Amino acid sequence: MSTTTTTTGTARTPTPTGALNASRTAATAARVLRQLRHDPRTIAMMILIPCVMLFLLRYVFDGSPRTFDNIGASLLGIFPLITMFLVTSIATLRERTSGTLERLLAMPLGKGDLIAGYALAFGTLAIIQSALATGLAVWFLGLDVTGSPWLLLLVALLDALLGTALGLFVSAFAASEFQAVQFMPAVIFPQLLLCGLFTPRDNMHPALEAISDVLPMSYAVDGMNEVLKHTDMTANFVRDALIVAGCALLVLGLGAATLRRRTA
Amino acid sequence: MTTLLPRSIIHRMMNYSEGRSADPPAAPEVRSPAVRAEGLTVVRGPRTVLRGLDFTVPRGQITGLLGPSGCGKSTLMRSIVGTQAKVTGTLEVLGSPAGHPTLRTRIGYVTQAPSVYDDLTVRQNLDYFTAILAPGRPASDRHHEIDQVLADVDLTSHADALAGNLSGGQRSRVSLAVALLGTPEVLVLDEPTVGLDPVLRRDLWTLFHSIAADRGATLLISSHVMDEAERCHRLLLMREGEILADDTPDALRTRTGSETVEAAFLHLVDEAATAAREKETTR
Numbered sequence: 001m002s003t004t005t006t007t008t009g010t011a012r013t014p015t016p017t018g019a020l021n022a023s024r025t026a027a028t029a030a031r032v033l034r035q036l037r038h039d040p041r042t043i044a045m046m047i048l049i050p051c052v053m054l055f056l057l058r059y060v061f062d063g064s065p066r067t068f069d070n071i072g073a074s075l076l077g078i079f080p081l082i083t084m085f086l087v088t089s090i091a092t093l094r095e096r097t098s099g100t101l102e103r104l105l106a107m108p109l110g111k112g113d114l115i116a117g118y119a120l121a122f123g124t125l126a127i128i129q130s131a132l133a134t135g136l137a138v139w140f141l142g143l144d145v146t147g148s149p150w151l152l153l154l155v156a157l158l159d160a161l162l163g164t165a166l167g168l169f170v171s172a173f174a175a176s177e178f179q180a181v182q183f184m185p186a187v188i189f190p191q192l193l194l195c196g197l198f199t200p201r202d203n204m205h206p207a208l209e210a211i212s213d214v215l216p217m218s219y220a221v222d223g224m225n226e227v228l229k230h231t232d233m234t235a236n237f238v239r240d241a242l243i244v245a246g247c248a249l250l251v252l253g254l255g256a257a258t259l260r261r262r263t264a
Numbered sequence: 265m266t267t268l269l270p271r272s273i274i275h276r277m278m279n280y281s282e283g284r285s286a287d288p289p290a291a292p293e294v295r296s297p298a299v300r301a302e303g304l305t306v307v308r309g310p311r312t313v314l315r316g317l318d319f320t321v322p323r324g325q326i327t328g329l330l331g332p333s334g335c336g337k338s339t340l341m342r343s344i345v346g347t348q349a350k351v352t353g354t355l356e357v358l359g360s361p362a363g364h365p366t367l368r369t370r371i372g373y374v375t376q377a378p379s380v381y382d383d384l385t386v387r388q389n390l391d392y393f394t395a396i397l398a399p400g401r402p403a404s405d406r407h408h409e410i411d412q413v414l415a416d417v418d419l420t421s422h423a424d425a426l427a428g429n430l431s432g433g434q435r436s437r438v439s440l441a442v443a444l445l446g447t448p449e450v451l452v453l454d455e456p457t458v459g460l461d462p463v464l465r466r467d468l469w470t471l472f473h474s475i476a477a478d479r480g481a482t483l484l485i486s487s488h489v490m491d492e493a494e495r496c497h498r499l500l501l502m503r504e505g506e507i508l509a510d511d512t513p514d515a516l517r518t519r520t521g522s523e524t525v526e527a528a529f530l531h532l533v534d535e536a537a538t539a540a541r542e543k544e545t546t547r
Contacts, residue, residue: 027395035383038426099379106345108368109396262349262363264308
């Protein structure tokens, strides 16, 4: 015990673990994307399925292109939300069950770094997915948008972030993959029914309309419809986009709160 | 933890009463053992998993944590690393309360089940964890370190294999390699040699000894295989959330008059059982 060894220069240097650390966040995002790259089938499905669905929908409403305009635009906002929800909830559940989350939280990784890393990685994928789906719908399937397709893309991206946030949040309450996928009908389907996709929200029973007013997907669909009908950015569009973004941030914050360094 | 202040006062008082107040106060960093526990208690659900443990783990040595499965070894290790909830009593690591943010870069931890990303290659796993540990380091430095730990755990030839395609023993060595990154001062290894063949086990123990000897690092290694106990400098024998013995392997064998640590452990268990029974009958 008499000799106290001095650690060499290669020893771990204490780095602040406080708020966001850009390089740790970037490393996490790169890692999540690398994991996905080893799983090309998942990437292909994430990117192709929305396109195939839109294609299908276009010819389902072959006789009424107006209906395709309405539903198509709404779906452009809903697809990224659903895929990102599914992918994130499973990915973070795996992180929790494989012990890598415990390991990371025993390391100097901030919770914000982890969540921002996931949001960044899946956000990137969402951009690719939405760009392809929007491009296909507008240029090849004749989706008639009055406003700028860029605004459609913006809403789609915000929806993807919201999906990521919701997925991250619910994964804390799922003990298995079985439970995690069941959260999709539990969390997503009610929003899908009430968001105005099937019938305008003001035609619903007042109670349901009131509920739909507090569900974020309603604003995602409203935002898409604003772009569909108006040439420039309306005040309603800005409101809808801000609400979706705000919800995404709120739920991301809640998701961060479910990450505990100490667990039973 | 609020125990820090009152304890330092107690220390000073003790020094004073023993007439050693002339000693210059040593920096707590140098003096403090690697781990110090006092009345360490952990509750998980309805069960009290650790019952008021008192022990210290000296620095620069290999301390074996031995006991049957379910005796609380993993919970103790998780408490030391700072991932266990509902820990009461005093638990200090390198002079700071366990789980303190400054400790996160100084402790390497290997969980019982290998915690690595199966859908990344071995090198990509290590790459990510170094980026988390030391975000500012130049890439060439990091690559050098990764090559080093890969050689340490004998996985150089599998560096570009997906972790998920490796055998169980290989995956647990990837997990160990992650813990070796950044030359931590304390390594907490939860059954690192389970399921490995004898040659590999011998090699890993050689590695553990060289880590302790060359880097002055402290290793706390759990095992339920008693023959590994002989390779440790010190032993903590655990049973049902309590520490049965805290000694060197030699001293344990001598004290109990046993040939092996396993026999010594059994002797201590019987002794404890008899003592408990006597207590019950006198009551």
